[in-house]
Amino acid sequence: MTTDDLIDRLxxxxxxxxxxxxxxxxxxxxxxxxxxxxxxxxxxxALLSNAPLAGLSMSLLVPQLAAIVASVTAAAGxxxxxxxxxxxxxxxxxxxxxxVWIGSxxxxxxxxxxxxxxxxAAASEWPCVFMIGAGSLLPVMGLTRLLRQGAPLSPRIxxxxxxxxxxxxxxxxxxxxxxxxxxxxxxxxxGAAVLVVIAAxxxxxxxVLAWPRPGLS
Amino acid sequence: MPRDDPxxxxxxxxxxxxxxxxxxxxxxAYHELLQTITxxxxxxxxxxxxxxxxxxxxxxxxxxxxSVHAARxxxxxxxxxxxxxxxxxxxxxxxxxxxxxxxxxxxxTVEDLDVTFSTPAANPNQETTHDVETLRSAVQAxxxxxxxxxxxxxxxxxxxxxxxxxxxxxxxxxxVATHRGLASLRRALVGRRGGK
Numbered sequence: 001m002t003t004d005d006l007i008d009r010l011x012x013x014x015x016x017x018x019x020x021x022x023x024x025x026x027x028x029x030x031x032x033x034x035x036x037x038x039x040x041x042x043x044x045x046a047l048l049s050n051a052p053l054a055g056l057s058m059s060l061l062v063p064q065l066a067a068i069v070a071s072v073t074a075a076a077g078x079x080x081x082x083x084x085x086x087x088x089x090x091x092x093x094x095x096x097x098x099x100v101w102i103g104s105x106x107x108x109x110x111x112x113x114x115x116x117x118x119x120x121a122a123a124s125e126w127p128c129v130f131m132i133g134a135g136s137l138l139p140v141m142g143l144t145r146l147l148r149q150g151a152p153l154s155p156r157i158x159x160x161x162x163x164x165x166x167x168x169x170x171x172x173x174x175x176x177x178x179x180x181x182x183x184x185x186x187x188x189x190x191g192a193a194v195l196v197v198i199a200a201x202x203x204x205x206x207x208v209l210a211w212p213r214p215g216l217s
Numbered sequence: 218m219p220r221d222d223p224x225x226x227x228x229x230x231x232x233x234x235x236x237x238x239x240x241x242x243x244x245x246a247y248h249e250l251l252q253t254i255t256x257x258x259x260x261x262x263x264x265x266x267x268x269x270x271x272x273x274x275x276x277x278x279x280x281x282x283x284s285v286h287a288a289r290x291x292x293x294x295x296x297x298x299x300x301x302x303x304x305x306x307x308x309x310x311x312x313x314x315x316x317x318x319x320x321x322x323x324x325x326t327v328e329d330l331d332v333t334f335s336t337p338a339a340n341p342n343q344e345t346t347h348d349v350e351t352l353r354s355a356v357q358a359x360x361x362x363x364x365x366x367x368x369x370x371x372x373x374x375x376x377x378x379x380x381x382x383x384x385x386x387x388x389x390x391x392x393v394a395t396h397r398g399l400a401s402l403r404r405a406l407v408g409r410r411g412g413k
Contacts, residue, residue, distance in 0.1 A: 006279050007251045010286045016242035017290040083291045084304030151288035153308045212287050 023079035070097035071168030082150025108183030125189035135170030156205035163201025363398030
């Protein structure tokens with residue numbers, strides 16, 4: 001097919017489209033939905049296990065706030081990456097927040113002292129790991145559907161940011177559902193779970209976010 | 218390849234208006250927009266990927282147009298059009314370069330295609346007839362033992378045992394005679410072709 005023929009067919013194929021809302025706004029809307037979903041999840045867990053919510057531990061306040069910031073900014077970043085021509089400066093924020101999160105947990109572990117390895121090995125954080133994995137799944141699926149409305153310019157980065165946002169929020173949910181006091185345990189178990197979710201998102205990016213081939217008439 | 222038309226250079230604001238109209242479903246505006254941006258896309262693609270060949274560049278141009286079509290909804294009418302288009306162009310060129318690198322690395326250029334095809338150009342009759350006559354005369358010129366061995370084992374496809382039984386010559390002697398006969402034929406035929 002010549003390029004002129006292609007132009008004729010694309011023109012014949014045209015339908016009105018509504019411009020997407022600003023990517024940061026779309027990111028915040030998605031994040032709000034994710035928060036509602038996770039709140040419902042941990043409330044259900046608390047009711048089923050008949051255990052009260054733990055609340056955010058004051059000793060872990062800084063890392064958990066950093067996790068919230070990373071999660072929110074990653075959501076905005078994911079939606080920015082699928083809009084051509086928009087500045088990607090916003091992507092700095094999830095990286096900085098993630099660094100603060102990890103750094104504050106490392107600092108906390110240093111301050112707390114004790115046998116780090118033994119504490120990590122002794123802890124059983126599998127319910128939290130499950131919460132992070134399962135709690136991320138539905139939000140990431142919803143995110144993928146929304147990202148597909150955009151342009152898959154950097155599919156791996158887009159989905160990795162979305163996975164970071166969902167896993168970060170699920171991590172907060174896990175912290176609320178059972179008490180945590182040890183930074184090393186949190187970094188090792190929750191950190192590893194979040195990293196796995198991010199890696200899965202990055203690996204799946206190219207497969208789930210691809211340029212659609214329009215069905216030309 | 219279609220030539221660029223200088224008259225298609227339009228101000229960026231016009232392109233933004235055309236795109237806005239296209240988002241509303243205006244087919245004429247969309248056609249004009251695509252016709253206008255295509256030479257610009259082609260210029261950039263040629264500058265960056267001209268080494269890949271005209272067909273590859275035109276494929277890239279079409280990929281960019283398809284991506285523009287697919288991503289229409291992502292354009293914000295309040296923002297300039299060219300940065301939006303150039304972002305798509307940049308990423309599609311990078312994708313094209315990755316794809317070119319993958320396929321070119323595994324492709325082998327076949328230069329001598331005539332040898333492999335059964336087309337008339339690859340098999341002229343004149344050459345076939347000439348070779349049969351040359352071969353016949355070369356065989357006739359061989360010493361008797363070599364000629365007999367070539368005739369039985371190569372022309373009539375006797376087995377060694379059958380040829381030995383027919384001639385009374387041992388299989389070892391037949392093998393030697395065949396080997397010498399083939400060497401003589403090779404020398405004779407190469408010598409004749411070289412003398413043409």
